[in-house]
Amino acid sequence: MTGEENRRDLLERLLGPREHEVGCDECFELIDEYVELELSGVDAAARLPGVRAHFDGCPACREEYEALRELARGTPD
Amino acid sequence: MAVEASTQTAPVAAYPRVRMDKALQRSHLPSARTSQAWLQALRSDGAAQRQATVDLHALLLRATRHELRRRRAAFAHLRGEELEDLATQAADDAMVAVLSKLDDYRGASRFTTWAYKFALLEAGVKLRRRAWQGREVILDPEIWPTVADPGSSAHELLEHGELLSFLRDAIAQALTPHQREVFVALALNGVPIDVLSERLSTSRGALYKTLHDARRKLRRELSAAGLVESEETVIVQEDS
Numbered sequence: 005m006t007g008e009e010n011r012r013d014l015l016e017r018l019l020g021p022r023e024h025e026v027g028c029d030e031c032f033e034l035i036d037e038y039v040e041l042e043l044s045g046v047d048a049a050a051r052l053p054g055v056r057a058h059f060d061g062c063p064a065c066r067e068e069y070e071a072l073r074e075l076a077r078g079t080p081d
Numbered sequence: 082m083a084v085e086a087s088t089q090t091a092p093v094a095a096y097p098r099v100r101m102d103k104a105l106q107r108s109h110l111p112s113a114r115t116s117q118a119w120l121q122a123l124r125s126d127g128a129a130q131r132q133a134t135v136d137l138h139a140l141l142l143r144a145t146r147h148e149l150r151r152r153r154a155a156f157a158h159l160r161g162e163e164l165e166d167l168a169t170q171a172a173d174d175a176m177v178a179v180l181s182k183l184d185d186y187r188g189a190s191r192f193t194t195w196a197y198k199f200a201l202l203e204a205g206v207k208l209r210r211r212a213w214q215g216r217e218v219i220l221d222p223e224i225w226p227t228v229a230d231p232g233s234s235a236h237e238l239l240e241h242g243e244l245l246s247f248l249r250d251a252i253a254q255a256l257t258p259h260q261r262e263v264f265v266a267l268a269l270n271g272v273p274i275d276v277l278s279e280r281l282s283t284s285r286g287a288l289y290k291t292l293h294d295a296r297r298k299l300r301r302e303l304s305a306a307g308l309v310e311s312e313e314t315v316i317v318q319e320d321s
Contacts, residue, residue, distance in 0.1 A: 011244055014237050015309050018248075018268050020296045022310060027293070028274075029286040036190035036198050061296075062289055064209070064274045068201045071148050075201075076194045 025057035031065045039069065039076050116192035123183060137179065140193060142172040144200035152208060159211075167211065171203035178203070209273035218272050218280050220262040235269040244308070251302040260295035267292050 026034070038055050041048035049056040059066040114122065114136075122133035145168040149156070156164060178199045186195055230236060238245040252261055262281075266272040267288070274292075278285050304311040 011241055012309065014234060014241070015244070015303060018234055018296070019300045019303070019309060020268075020293065022300070025293070027286050028289045032198065032202065034189075036194045040190040040194055061293070062274070064205060064285065068198065068205055071144075071151060071201045071205075072194065072198055074151075075144055075147055075197050076191075 020061035021057035023057045024054045025061055026054035027058070028062060028065055031055055031058045031062070035065070035069055035072060036076075039073050042073070043076055114192075116186075116188065119192040119196075120183065120186065123180070134176075134180075137196065138172060138176050140196060141175045141179070141200040142168060144197045145169075145171040145175070145204040148201055148204040149208070155212060156208070167207050168204065171207050172200060174203045175200040206275040209275045210279055213273060213276040218266055218277060219270055220266055230271065233269065233271040235265075235271075238269070247303070247306065247308070248299070251299050255298045255302050256295050260291055260298070263288055263291045264295040264299070268296070 034052050034055055038048045038052050041051055059069055114133075119133065119137075122129050123137065124130075125133070148171075149164050149168050153164075159167075175196075179196050182199075186192065189195075238248065252264065256264060263277070266277050267274060274285050274288055278288050281288070300309060300311075303309045
């Protein structure tokens, strides 16, 4: 990655998603449905707009999404 | 084990779940009840209800232990007993939350997935706060670049002197004092949102809204300077 690309990447991370995103409370309401839609092969981002963008902007909600996805998928102990 | 009542209508799934249900049956969950059976058992009396609460706690503990295992590298310094205490406390708190919100379950996912999210929230919050226990949270925008942790965005910015200077000016001029504190802590210094919410006695949702508004203002400033893409597609309402 060039210096210019590094700079843009850093800024984009700092400034978060450009598209519409839900807040943390709404994300928590929808996260289980989002995960199951995704595991069913449905386009969850299209069905529940703003959730995917929120994962890009909120590291805490993203961690919970990743963990929930693993559990819902039936990851063995 | 409780069985599903034929007279009750189960929540209708809006999409196929056959694959996931099979995965659930294969996994070693305390009980492979249907979602409706979970609800019915937890709302019942006597032995069925007691067994369901025992099974629910085991399910939640499975989730909190799972989360601890995923992130064990970050907690290598903690003893096994301490981690198990964290997992149990998180499962206990999640149990209270799930039981108090049963009426909110609308069947958009399996009951187990819905319940897991409470356990993962509790475990995540406890882990983040435990990791920052005793650490100072830098809120002062005047000193943040000089005390940046290696690996934080603030530290990276130090390598881009001109950008750092521009961003400092934008932060000083465009943001309110509260937005400055929140942006510096969360976006620049990488403070976990649950740690900051505890220190500032507020909620994750309220903090994220403040961060979102701060980011939006800064994007406007930086896009005017040609440093980032514009915010044309951002449509979330800002606080009045």
